[in-house]
Amino acid sequence: MLLTNKQIAIIGGGPGGLTLANLLQQKGATIRVYERDENKQARVQGATLDLHEESGLEALKRAGLLDAFYANYRPDAGKMRLITKNLEIKLDDHDETADSTDVTDLRPEIDRGPLRKILLDHLPEEVVVWDAHFISLEPENDGWRIHFKNGTSAYADLVIAADGANSKIRPVISGIQPVYSGISILEGNIYHAATNAPKLYEILKGGKVFAFGDDKSIILSAKGDGSMSFYTGCKVPENWVQESGIDFSDKASVFKWFKETFGSWDSTWQELFESDELWFIPRPQYHYPLDQSWEAHSNITMIGDAAHRMPPYAGEGVNMAMQDAYELCDSLTDPQFTDLKSAIAAFEKRMCQRASEVTQMTLDSTEMLHSGDPIKSMLALFSASEHLKGQ
Numbered sequence: 001m002l003l004t005n006k007q008i009a010i011i012g013g014g015p016g017g018l019t020l021a022n023l024l025q026q027k028g029a030t031i032r033v034y035e036r037d038e039n040k041q042a043r044v045q046g047a048t049l050d051l052h053e054e055s056g057l058e059a060l061k062r063a064g065l066l067d068a069f070y071a072n073y074r075p076d077a078g079k080m081r082l083i084t085k086n087l088e089i090k091l092d093d094h095d096e097t098a099d100s101t102d103v104t105d106l107r108p109e110i111d112r113g114p115l116r117k118i119l120l121d122h123l124p125e126e127v128v129v130w131d132a133h134f135i136s137l138e139p140e141n142d143g144w145r146i147h148f149k150n151g152t153s154a155y156a157d158l159v160i161a162a163d164g165a166n167s168k169i170r171p172v173i174s175g176i177q178p179v180y181s182g183i184s185i186l187e188g189n190i191y192h193a194a195t196n197a198p199k200l201y202e203i204l205k206g207g208k209v210f211a212f213g214d215d216k217s218i219i220l221s222a223k224g225d226g227s228m229s230f231y232t233g234c235k236v237p238e239n240w241v242q243e244s245g246i247d248f249s250d251k252a253s254v255f256k257w258f259k260e261t262f263g264s265w266d267s268t269w270q271e272l273f274e275s276d277e278l279w280f281i282p283r284p285q286y287h288y289p290l291d292q293s294w295e296a297h298s299n300i301t302m303i304g305d306a307a308h309r310m311p312p313y314a315g316e317g318v319n320m321a322m323q324d325a326y327e328l329c330d331s332l333t334d335p336q337f338t339d340l341k342s343a344i345a346a347f348e349k350r351m352c353q354r355a356s357e358v359t360q361m362t363l364d365s366t367e368m369l370h371s372g373d374p375i376k377s378m379l380a381l382f383s384a385s386e387h388l389k390g391q
Contacts, residue, residue, distance in 0.1 A: 003029045009156030016304035016321030017162030018119035022063040023329040034132035047221040047229040050107040055319035077109035085213025085265040159300045167306035174294040178286035180238040188280035193228035196275035212374045285311040290356040296345035308355035314362040
């Protein structure tokens, strides 16, 4: 096997990196996952994740983790309400009488924390190195010397970047720059949402809310720990975060912006910023060119957002990363390849082709949700989907 006697470093302990570690471990590879979080108890931010049959669920199936997934997923978390800025409900999954335990034709949802725990619990303790915040790497022998913020370093024959949208490793592999999508998000999380945002929490009903108006969006997701995540989506210039004058470390400054920008929306939405039990961060949304490609290396590659970041408006990010994981594992352990470079090149070619198609779909969705009458368009899409399911 190409990986025999090779030290493999996966930089980043998100779903993609941990899925890859599980799959490679099954093949007998020697792996270390280097994660910046201080320990496994670190709080995991972000909305719930819906896993798709051909990608996220397929990766868990290959890793032998489907039973663990279904023991921890949240059957009602995917139930959606589509509403206007004035809280008028246009579509309500909660009205459906179908058995919610039948997930055969759904995209089952799970919180990020439980998913990470499932992936961690099936790895030996020594595989994941915590408090390993990647700083830099440099060539050493036929591999790499990796340096971390805490002053430690490690050697690897093969480095796999799973370090997210702002990957520090990607520039070593490709100089292609991301393209701004025209949309910036304010991502946030409200803890103890039933108390701190009671009206929105009631509207949410343990599932998801998609709200639209004035070329803007707000997406809410209930989480199993009683918190509520949110994304605001707005058309703003690329340098909005730096040039807007908003102090994103100050809730009052952000709340002032929100009340002005979403001023025509129902005042109930202001609950998003009325509590002090709140976390938020601005995230300009970028994507890579649809035709991106690069010359493969023999000792380094990348998966997930590091390779193909894109806006979240098609729900593909985590699924793409987990599919990358099983496709890369397949390439690295396929006996048809006689060297690592050819195995990596084959994987990267397939990944870029797949990412191009999904990125285009995501950009189409992003544009639709922030222009014209997205609710009308979404209702038409759901109607067409139901018609196809009934055939």
